[in-house]
Amino acid sequence: MQAVKQLGQYLGPYKFFTLIAPLLMVLEVTMDLIQPTIMQHMIDTGIANGDNRYVLNMFVWMLGSAVLGLIGGVGCSYYSSKAAIHFASDIRQALYEKMMTYSAKERDAFTTGKLITILTSDVESIQRAFMMTLRIFVRGPLLFIGAVIIVFVTARELFSILLIIVPLLVIAMYFFTKYSGVLYRRVQEAIDAVNTKLQENLAGIRVVKAFRRETQQVAQFGELNEALTKRFITAEQIVGVLVPFTMFVVNLGIVAALWLGAIKVDAGTLQVGVILAFINYLTIILNGLMSSSMVLMQIARALPSGERIVDVLNKEIAVKEAEHALTDPIKGAIDFDQVSYRYYETAEDVLKKISFSVKPGQTVGIIGKTGSGKSTLVKLLPRLFDPSGGEIRIDGKPLKSYSLATLREHIGFTSQKALLFSGPIEKNIRLGKDDATAEDLQQALEASCASEFVERLDKGLAHELSQGATNLSGGQKQRLALSRAFIRKPAILVLDDTTSALDSASEQQVQRAIATYYQDTTTFIVASKIASIQQADVILVLEDGDIVGQGTHQQLLQSNAHYQAIYASQQKAGEQG
Template identity: 30%
Template sequence: MIKLAKGRMSAGAVIGAILFMVVQVISSLYLPNLTADIVNNGVATGDIDYIWHTGMLMVAFSILSVLAAVGNVFLAARTSQKLGQNVRHDVYSKVLNYSHDELDTIGTSSLITRTTNDVTQLQNAWMMILRMMIMAPIMLIGASFLAYQKNHTLTTIFVIVIPIMLIFVGILMKFAVPLFRKMQEKTDKINLVFREGLTGVRVIRAFRQDKFEQDRFDDANLDYTNNAIKVNTIMALALPVMTLIMSGTNIGITWWGGHLIAQQSLETGNMIAFVTYAMQILMSFMMLAMILMFIPRAQASAVRINEVLDQTTTVIGPSDPQPIGKTPSLEFDHVTFRYHGAEEPALTDIDVTAHAGETLAIIGGTGSGKTTMINLIPRFYDVENGQVRVNGTPVDQADLKQLHQTIAFVPQKAVLFSGTVRENMQYGNPNATDEEIWHALDIAQSRDFIAENPEGLDYHVEQGGGNFSGGQRQRLAIARALVKDASVYVFDDSFSALDFKTDADLRQALKDDEQISQKVVVIVGQRVSTVADADTIVVLDDGKMVGRGTHAELKETNTTYQEIIKSQIREGDEA
């Protein structure tokens, strides 16, 4: 927790909160002393002036205590919320720089929990620290000293009460702390199941697995609920037991103090002040107990957040990056790649080159390594052996920002962001004009369904592009990539949702465009018709390059390619 707070919390605000708290506690501690003076010197003697004078002093100290409390709460709340803002910012920035390996290791659902629920736990803990954790020890020490001053004989009652409280708090912590630590893991599980249910709702309905998924969520929810009930039941015991102890202490002090007053060894006002100090001492113990039970949960959250921030990013930019060349080209030089923890390589000895003005197509069965291969181009992963070069520069020796500016990438799943069509189109090129956007939409065969809407480029895009069909989303994702002035355009199975005519028209538009025809175009396809007119076709099978050449060459000589053609002829898919 302290590690996360360093550099993310204002030292001035923290010091200010502490000073306000000190003033509040001192004011609160002085009030019982004034009460004792009123009783002893005013009420007992009938001195009305003394009562008024001391009473006004009490009002002044009360106002000072309230103002100090407001100042402390303001600074503590502001500082803790600022800490949460800074931590969320740092976590999000860190995750954006993760390679796919790190994202796979931690998991999306866990990252969401750590950025939201865990940060909230951290905020609440620091709010408690700046409030109760500062107040409790100061009040405990101050009240103990002042109570001893009032009557040292009565303070012996704490020799009995405090050990009882410590034993009770120890029992609470033994049972509550482990349950608090489990809360975050169970929150992860709920988020995982809930997120899968939301993203896969169409599949769930299509296969009529509503009951199965509902039961799955209920199990995770019940597990969390049972854990929460246990820990809250334990915590619910704290208040009544503490109240019982404090009430018993109050009775004991009153009984013993009454005897001392009868013996004229204790003044009535001093006993009233002693009772107040005793309550402040016990309240301080109660606050410390609460803090000691909640801090472990916050500490567990802090550990989880630090895991994200301390995660070593495997894909990092070189300290002395090489400039990327200007002439478009793409080269896989005997590349071998293995996923983290995998026994066998996902790609083995991939060797192919594409120059400016050429189209490189990649085809193969499901799981053959097509997407893996193109994920190496923007350096989502690092190769095990060999090199991937863009414009003649090895991607692992190039500045990552410049590398990504050189590549326009259309992922396998078309992703659109909430906003307008224009905002989505400008995602890769913020300075793109409306004319450039419409040109890209023309090439992507998207002008018709955008132009027919009265709002045009200002047409609202819902989250994930939910107000467009699958084919429309795919074409808009392609247009977004085309707006960007890149050297290499990568289309990862980006034509799968398109009909044959739209597919053919789009590929022809790519060839006819004066600018894009001078760049390198990489197309991953499932259909032979999609890749047939490429300058070079790479055939993958089980991560190995089993063929390379033109459509005509592979059709005559490559067995795997012939099998793909035959499988599609039955569906009338061969041109």
Template identity: 55%
Template structure:
């Protein structure tokens, strides 16, 4: 109930549709309820007395009722669909926005598979439930109540039959709905697992093929798929049991009505048309209950979805603005003061008491063994995560005091794994600067040395990228990711091992171009190659989450054995150190 109240605000903009739909459905139900009575009169007054004119007149009345009912039903379908579709669209948009602003820790809490299910299957369930609620759920109860009332006034002698039929139907309906809520909650959990497995497998398809583990992954998927199938079948079997139960009860009611009706007809208490009308109304009662049960079962399926969606909507991002955040322009001076961070608070920190200072416009190189904390350090700089201890200052102001949008607008980030979107190269670059001109785009492409391959494409900057940019090489993707960062002309530029798929000659060209294009930017370059950072004004050497040495390339060669060992290793392996 709390989840339904929380989501009800999304229906308010479409309340006129939500009001019109039930009103029109009441009109349709009213016309349906009149028709058995008209049939009764045709039998008892028209056919019994052989009054042809009366039969034609009542038949015309029946056709008129059917047409009015059809218009009411069509109108109800139109308005209920508009309300439900727009409601679902708004919830999905708000949910997507909430997820977009999540910190990494929030996304890890829910998992990608579950969030995908929230945006797709759960929203679809809510849309379907609302549509049925506005349309069929109005029809069912009104038809049920209306039929009972009409029977009470027109066939009171047969009314006692309903004392058996109605309670049994309602009890059966209640039991099945309670079971459905529990079962469909398990179904949604299984859908989460299937989506998570699919997402992981598609993202890692190259690894799976490289290790020839396709059959293993198929077995893993078959396990979660079988569980989903099993739970779906159990839930559907419980729901399917409702129809034969209710049909059996109604058939017993019809037999009782006929037995009682024969006695009453022989006694002259009622006429045959009344029995026919009663059986029609009894079927309406069945249809009303079945319609209501279908909606209630759909609501039972939607309740877990609503709860899951509301949990995500109510989740507060771990990274938020303080009250009255700083909105001054950033110059690019960066200082880390005894910064420590851990992904898991119960284990040893990934970063331990990191301290250094970088002046605006300088270049900072970061190098270290795998797992030393290089990528974590630069994620903290962009407030993708918050520090556990210590403080990060930008222009002598703690970054937590800055407005998050202003902080990130002053930065540009090119990750090691180049993430490009399935649109044109131009649109990908405009993620960095939405109002970028053609000159801006070409300048950024030139700075990352991507211009040379983009110019050879048939449509140049309008070249369409596939999902994951699989129609480009690894080096080409990295250069476009750098172009997207460079085009922003940021005050702080972060490059996380962005030349790992680039040859040494191209890397040297990129370094020269960036130095000219981003003179005033503070540049952080994470790399495993000495050649990528040897020109930096400050090099941070990380080891086991600590800064084991810092200084220029020349200084580190004199004072740091650890750094000299890295250099020696790369020279031994043929690395280009002194280009």
């Protein structure tokens, strides 16, 4: 119920819609309930006595009640839809905003597939449950209670039938509602697994095709899909039994009413109109219980979804902002003081007591074997995650003391894999700086060697990129990613193996652009080739998370065995090439 209470806060702006919809439903139910009574009087008083004027009056009353019921029903549908859709929209927005604050740890805790399911399927389930509650859950109990009271008052001779039928229906409804919640929780878990597999395979489709693993991946997806199918079938079959069972019990009640009513009519203690009215009210009771049970089952299905939504909203963020965060301009002096990092509490450190200092405007090269911690080190700067130990300082102040907005506004970051978004090229570059001028755009494109291919495109900067920018080559994507970082003119520039997809001439042009346009920028260049960093002011050599060498290219060539080994292997590879 904690989930219901927390999500209920999102109803605040829509209280009017939430209140007016049930009131309009009360109007519709009231009109539905009085119609069988009007029909009873029409038969027993008007038709039985040949009073056509009375029959006409009752017809007018029935028509009027039907029109009022229509107004109530349409109004309830209108306002309940507005309330439920806006309610779900606000929850969806809050979820997305929360997910945008997640670091890798939080995303890994849920998995991408599960987060997608929660943002779509679970929110939709909550929306449907709330809409049905406003529309039907008010209607069902009111129809049931009203019909029972009217039968007790107007057809007490047949009321004993309800004392047998109603408990049977209520017990069945309780059982199916309780069990459906468990079943649909399992269905949601199976949907998570399907979405996760789908997301992985669509993202890695080129790898799947390159290794000809389509058959195996289809088979694995088939197993997950089969598991989802079985859970869905089980849930739907169990829930589906409720309708025929309820109809069976109600039909028994109708047969009993006709049998008992015939006896009493023959005895002269009951009129025919009362029997017809009772059967109508019995049908109303059935509809009331059926609709209520459907809503209860939808609520039971939505409760696990609500709990999953609340789990996302309440997930504690690892990277937090200080209470009185600094917004001071950043110059770019950086100190790592005994910095360590591990991805999980039980894992080993991937960075081990890293210490070094960088002055504003210096260029730092970082090199080492795959898995030595190069990318992890530079990801600490924009606080994509925080160190497990030690401290990072910028301009002499703790990194954590800066507001995240200020920190990241002063950092231009490019990752190993160039990530671009669907839409125009210009929009992608302006992610780095919204208010960039045309001159800024041109300079960034030239600095990254991207202008040469952008100018050849028919629409230039207006050229539309597909999802994942699959209509560009790897080198072209990398250049645009560099443009996005360059256009910020940041105090700190991080190039995480960004030039790996560039040819030597383009890489040299990028290096010259950095030296020319970004002299005051502190630059970190992660590279696998010494040629990419040999002009750096400081080169860090990493090995298994430790700094095993620090200095200029010449200093390391003279005194560091690890650097000498890397240099020798690359020189040998160059000679063989």
